[in-house]
Amino acid sequence: MRLVIADTGPVNYLVLIGHIEILPALFERVTLPLAVKDELADQDTPAVIRNWIATLPEWIEIRLARALLTDAAIAELGAGETEAITLATELKADLLLMDDRRGVTVAVGRGLNVTGTMGLLARAANHGILNLAEAFEKLKRTNFRYRQETMDLLLEESQGKS
Structure with missing residues (x-):
């Protein structure tokens, strides 16, 4: 089984568009850092997302990173991105799910x-x-x-595989 760590963005948008079920279909289990769970449960988050995170599915595991990375590159990121990158690095994750451009740059650099x-x-x-x-x-x-x-490139590639 692959170790997959998720940041807030992908989970947030998959819940919003009604396609969160793709995560267990693709990966069986997904690990959320505690900071990501907290962001998804924040009162400013849409109710549909707060309700989803309140009744956590079995395929989600919540983990806390042992020691957050603190270098200059990661200091620019939010709590969710920081903990997701830290946890992915610490656990040697197979895949990190992240949308934040700065976070992606830092993660790929690692x-x-x-x-x-x-x-x-x-x-x-x-x-x-x-x-x-x-x-x-x-x-x-x-x-x-x-x-x-x-988006156009992904659609074109997808249609070429159908």
């Missing part, structure tokens, strides 16, 4: 394998779990930040 919400949706589409064009349309209706070129 040798971590990273994919974000759009990559997860594309992977699920390639496994026949969902329709990528429909999932991207739902994602566009949220406050998710994306590059249209990236």
Whole structure:
């Protein structure tokens, strides 16, 4: 079984667009750092996400990093990104799920394998779990930040595999 650590962004958006079920379908289990759980449960988070995190599915494991990384690169990141990168490094995770651009840059610089919400949706589409064009349309209706070129490329690649 692969060790997958998730930051707040991908979980947040997958819940919002109704596709959180792709995570256990793709990975069986996903580990959330405690800081990510706290961000998902924050009162400013949409109710649908707070409700989801309050009734944690069996396939989610909550972990606390032993000692947070404190170098200059990671100091610029939020609590969720910091703990996700720390935990992924500490546990030698196979994959880190993260959307935050600065966080992704730091994680890749540390040798971590990273994919974000759009990559997860594309992977699920390639496994026949969902329709990528429909999932991207739902994602566009949220406050998710994306590059249209990236979305178009993933759609093109997905259609080429169908």
